[in-house]
Amino acid sequence: MRAWSLLLLVALLALESQLPAASGRRKKEKNGGCPPDDGPCLLPVPDQCVDDSQCPTRMKCCRRSCFRQCVRKVAVKQGTCPEDRLHCLSPIQHLCHQDSDCQGPSRCCLSACGRDCRNPVRD
Numbered sequence: 001m002r003a004w005s006l007l008l009l010v011a012l013l014a015l016e017s018q019l020p021a022a023s024g025r026r027k028k029e030k031n032g033g034c035p036p037d038d039g040p041c042l043l044p045v046p047d048q049c050v051d052d053s054q055c056p057t058r059m060k061c062c063r064r065s066c067f068r069q070c071v072r073k074v075a076v077k078q079g080t081c082p083e084d085r086l087h088c089l090s091p092i093q094h095l096c097h098q099d100s101d102c103q104g105p106s107r108c109c110l111s112a113c114g115r116d117c118r119n120p121v122r123d
Contacts, residue, residue, distance in 0.1 A: 028051070028052060028053045029051070029052050029060075030052040030055075030060050030073060031073075032060060032073030032074060032075060032076065033060070033073060033074055033075070033076030033099075034060055034062030034063065034071065034073070034074070035062065035071060035072070035074050035097075035098060036097065036098060036108065036110070036115060037062065037063055037064050037065060038110060038115070039064070039065045040065060041065045041066030042065070043066075044066050044067070045066065045067040046067065047067050047068040047069070048067065048068060048069040048070065049061035049068050049069060049070050050068070054070070055070035056070065058072060058073060059071060059072055059073060060073040074098050074099070074100070075098075075099060075100055076099050076107075077099045077102075077105055077106075077107050077120065078105070078120065078122075079105065079107060079119075079120025079121055079122050080120055080121045080122075081107055081109030081110065081118060081120060081121070082109065082118060082119075082120070082121050084109075084110070084111045084112050086111075086112035087112055088112040088113035088114075090113055091113075092113055092114040093113060093114045094114040094115040094116075095114065095115060095116040095117065096108035096115050096116060096117050097115065101117070102117035103117070105119065105120065106118060106119055106120070107119075107120045
């Protein structure tokens, strides 16, 4: 019984020593956004970054198909793209590539058949 108590104490101390480091460190996110990424995951690749702090000044850590890498950040407008639950029967066609391609508050959002300009849902 004493061995179990000692093992439990060691495990709790190890866990406690990890908590301040994990909770005290906050990821620093840079302004701007990630460019759209609708590409398929052809080959799983290890992440090249975990958060923006690992990237050069004008870059962000963004998802690229099935891994994360530092890419040039883009301007993003406020709000979130509405969810589209439809499935496209025709070939995918992108009418925009990023928010700056859209007028006013509209955002370049992924829809069933590609990207197009849509009114955002407020965050």
